[in-house]
Amino acid sequence: MVSGEESKADLSAGEAKLYDRQLRLWGVEAQQKLRATNVLIAGLNSVGAEVCKNVVLTGVNSVTLMDHRNLGKSDFPGQFMAPFDTIGENRAEASVERLSSLNPNVKVTASNVNLSEVSDEYFDQFNIVCVIDYPFEVVNKVDAICRSKNISFLVADCFGAFGYMFSDLGENFKCHSETEKKAPDGEVTKIVEHHEVTFKSFQDSIPFAIFDEVLSKQQKTNKVLLLSLLKDQLVSKDLLAAEFDVIVDEFLEVSSKLKLDADAMPMYLLADASFHQMKGNAEVAAVLGGVIGQEIIKIASRNDKPFNNFFSYNAVDCVANVVPL
Known part of the structure; x- marks a missing residue:
């Protein structure tokens, strides 16, 4: 680097x-x-x-x-x-x-x-x-x-x-943040905090190919993440331009792989995902x-x-x- x-x-x-x-x-x-x-x-x-x-x-x-x-x-x-x-x-x-x-x-x-x-x-x-x-x-x-x-x-x-x-x-990203504290007499003090994040x-965050992993609550409920997993599956199968019914079936397959109830999948968002519009x-x-x-x-x-x-x-x-x- x-x-x-x-x-x-x-x-x-x-x-x-x-x-x-x-x-x-x-x-x-x-x-x-x-x-x-x-x-x-x-x-x-x-x-x-x-x-x-x-x-x-x-x-x-x-x-x-x-x-x-x-x-x-x-x-x-x-x-x-x-x-x-x-x-x-x-x-x-x-x-x-x-x-x-x-x-x-x-x-x-x-x-x-x-x-x-x-x-x-x-x-x-x-x-x-x-x-x-x-x-x-x-x-x-x-x-x-x-x-x-x-x-x-x-x-x-x-x-x-x-x-x-x-x-x-x-694993060890170091950074700092600065804030200002104003005293009653009007004096301003700068406070610097150091962080290690x-x-x-x-691979450890996105279950793109590890569908048997147990999903966290954040993964299960994040609609955009679930849609991104669907898009990646469509790309891998060359189905971005597929008919809408096919895309719905693929989303149901994703829910099955993730061991999620189909009712929990944000199906109502599929029409707005516009996967076929690459832009x-x-x-x-x-x-x-x-x-x-x-x-x-x-x-x-x-x-x-x-x-x-x-x-x-x-x-x-x-x-x-x-x-x-």
């Missing part, structure tokens, strides 16, 4: 002017840590577009975009980083020009390699890896690699009116992109405790929550 302490030099006058608002928010030290951070974002759908925009604007050192898939009409309007006239071109490569123009201080590069085919050593150049819209089998493999190398790992997806983010920051791996919902993608951008800032700066470990957003029921899986 690339050290986050490599660059501690003072910010240039240009950077101080460009990042003036965020410097007032989280300070020079946090900005320096961001500037020394290298991020891989794999998966340039609508969520990926939102994430890379937010990350580049924060002023990290570099962002590498990765996607082996080409742009289709269904990617728009959610994938706003690529011009419409680049349909048929690689998702990542078509997004570089617009993304680079947002912040010339950030090095933006693209790779059209399939994430499942890169070597373990490839990840050594990154501090943070964010994987979006990939099968759970690939996600699990990449998470295991990142965890072994102490690289912070995030995975996210968006389907219809639903989206989620899962984070694995390792343990995160579970993807997801642009508004939901914007929410996810904002949350993931915030988490990347926390991870890079070690300022404030990150979400541990599953954030879900349900636009139908207007519910967003964070639960430990």
